[in-house]
Amino acid sequence: xxxxxxxxxxITGPIRSxxxxxxxxxxxxxxxxxxxxxDCLYCECGWNTVNTAETDALPTVKDIAEALSAKxxxxxxxxxxxxxxxxxxxxxxxxxxxxxxxVSEVRRIVETVYPDAPPALTxxxxxxxxxxxxxxxxxxxxxxxxxxLDAGTPDTYARINRLxxxxxxxxxxxxxxxxTFYESLLAQxxxxxxxxxxxxxxxxxxxxxxxxxxxxGAEWExxxxxxxxxxxxxxMLYGLDRETPARKLQKLSKPELEARAExxxxxxxxxxxxxx
Ligand code: SF4
Numbered sequence: 001x002x003x004x005x006x007x008x009x010x011i012t013g014p015i016r017s018x019x020x021x022x023x024x025x026x027x028x029x030x031x032x033x034x035x036x037x038x039d040c041l042y043c044e045c046g047w048n049t050v051n052t053a054e055t056d057a058l059p060t061v062k063d064i065a066e067a068l069s070a071k072x073x074x075x076x077x078x079x080x081x082x083x084x085x086x087x088x089x090x091x092x093x094x095x096x097x098x099x100x101x102x103v104s105e106v107r108r109i110v111e112t113v114y115p116d117a118p119p120a121l122t123x124x125x126x127x128x129x130x131x132x133x134x135x136x137x138x139x140x141x142x143x144x145x146x147x148x149l150d151a152g153t154p155d156t157y158a159r160i161n162r163l164x165x166x167x168x169x170x171x172x173x174x175x176x177x178x179x180t181f182y183e184s185l186l187a188q189x190x191x192x193x194x195x196x197x198x199x200x201x202x203x204x205x206x207x208x209x210x211x212x213x214x215x216x217g218a219e220w221e222x223x224x225x226x227x228x229x230x231x232x233x234x235x236m237l238y239g240l241d242r243e244t245p246a247r248k249l250q251k252l253s254k255p256e257l258e259a260r261a262e263x264x265x266x267x268x269x270x271x272x273x274x275x276x
Pocket of ligand 1: 036037038040043045090091093126
């Protein structure tokens with residue numbers, strides 16, 4: 001049974017986010033299940049249940065624009081202003097085939113409703129598609145780009161994020177393999193032309209009979225070297241929040257999480273935040 005937490009509408013919230021303040025979510029994926037080319041051990045949506053989908057399962061640019069306009073109108077009448085309009089939801093937002101058109105339209109609507117001080121336009125992405133021109137251009141329209149990096153070594157990356165070779169959405173098929181994609185991912189992060197924040201979920205635990213720990217030892221040292229190479233302008237460390245599909249994962253305590261953030265600051269990284 002898959003017991004994930006789902007966004008049941010295109011526009012969700014606003015909710016008080018640990019990291020983004022009052023955040024209005026824009027879900028570009030189906031409202032009933034997750035679509036992602038990763039299947040992370042900790043994904044709050046649960047394990048992937050589909051590995052092949054057609055694009056008619058996704059909301060159109062028009063659907064998204066209408067839902068957002070209606071929601072912002074209601075919020076304005078209630079005198080509520082989100083601090084962030086956030087592309088997140090039931091999977092990886094950059095997989096949407098019209099991602100660039102969606103971001104462009106959402107930005108236009110947000111700037112029309114709040115011409116003087118629009119909320120941040122945030123995207124939470126797993127970074128697998130930043131090598132594509134259209135995705136990079138779309139991300140460049142956002143004001144806060146948050147990209148995932150959970151591991152300092154290819155082995156831990158493969159075990160945590162579980163890139164789904166063979167995943168298909170419409171005409172797009174994931175042909176990359178986790179063992180070889182890790183170095184490409186880092187090269188794309190190094191070459192990414194816009195300022196971005198790295199988000200990292202820190203945890204330890206056991207999966208398939210092997211221990212897993214991205215918080216300590218050689219793995220943590222390798223992670224720091226990767227960060228130094230990709231030079232994000234900020235780092236968001238966070239801990240487990242909801243039930244995880246892999247059952248034997250352990251949440252770091254608040255002091256442990258804060259100690260990792262402090263270790264990064266001491267190593268010279270700027271804008272490091274820990275969210276418990
Ligand atoms: S990238 Fe995000 S949506 Fe995809 S499996 Fe990982 S946590 Fe879930």
